[in-house]
């Protein structure tokens with residue numbers, strides 16, 4: 450079982466990497482500090498990563514997990530608001546879409562099934578702050594893309610799932626919490642705390658390795674009931 454995992458260098462991705470390797474999977478990681486480097490703000494980045502990963506894997510990848518992403522503020526008054534929109538869309542959505550496309554084509558060419566797990570966000574359903582239109586839209590796009598892939602290729606054994614984390618205590622979440630008044634934000638989470646990266650990893654591992662095929666197209670929330678739907 451060979452898995453390509455984007456953004457495995459830190460945060461949620463590092464926790465997913467640990468959960469998968471502990472389960473015996475062979476994980477090809479991606480990031481600046483570890484794994485194969487590829488900048489998704491560069492339009493060539495996703496294809497370069499896929500080709501390098503395929504070579505490292507000896508020609509067969511079984512599972513793709515799109516986890517890499519950015520959460521950058523773009524206040525409405527910023528002159529570069531549109532450039533910020535396009536940057537977030539490219540890194541969070543377009544790069545994921547390109548990797549999904551390459552994975553589906555790869556599995557079709559080999560005549561085998563495969564699995565995609567997309568790490569989206571609670572923001573896909575709930576929306577986000579006024580400085581994060583782009584982030585919420587990118588994650589909603591990821592959920593819609595996941596469902597489209599699930600419906601389009603299920604008969605070929607190609608399955609697609611998404612995970613929607615709420616606040617998760619990584620560097621990104623710490624920045625967010627401090628910029629929103631810290632603990633006050635916890636009042637909005639019935640569980641009383643933000644998620645731990647290994648909780649998101651548990652859901653991703655289940656979808657990558659164990660989830661029954663009939664679950665394809667499903668989206669798993671991991672948010673302490675801060676948004677229920």
Ligand SMILES: NC(=O)c1ccc[n+]([C@@H]2O[C@H](COP(=O)([O-])OP(=O)(O)OC[C@H]3O[C@@H](n4cnc5c(N)ncnc54)[C@H](OP(=O)(O)O)[C@@H]3O)[C@@H](O)[C@H]2O)c1
Pocket residue numbers: 455456457458459460461462479480481482487488489490516517518519520540568569570571613614615616617618619620621622
């Ligand atoms: N933490 C949360 O509260 C939360 C909530 C909901 C959803 N999520 C989602 O969960 C995923 C992981 O989040 P996280 O909190 O673990 O983030 P993180 O700690 O900031 O790590 C982000 C990862 O994405 C990679 N990345 C960032 N910019 C990139 C670029 N331009 N090109 C390629 N890779 C890039 C980073 O690689 P480098 O190390 O090379 O920079 C890193 O591995 C994201 O998709 C995020 O939107 C997080």
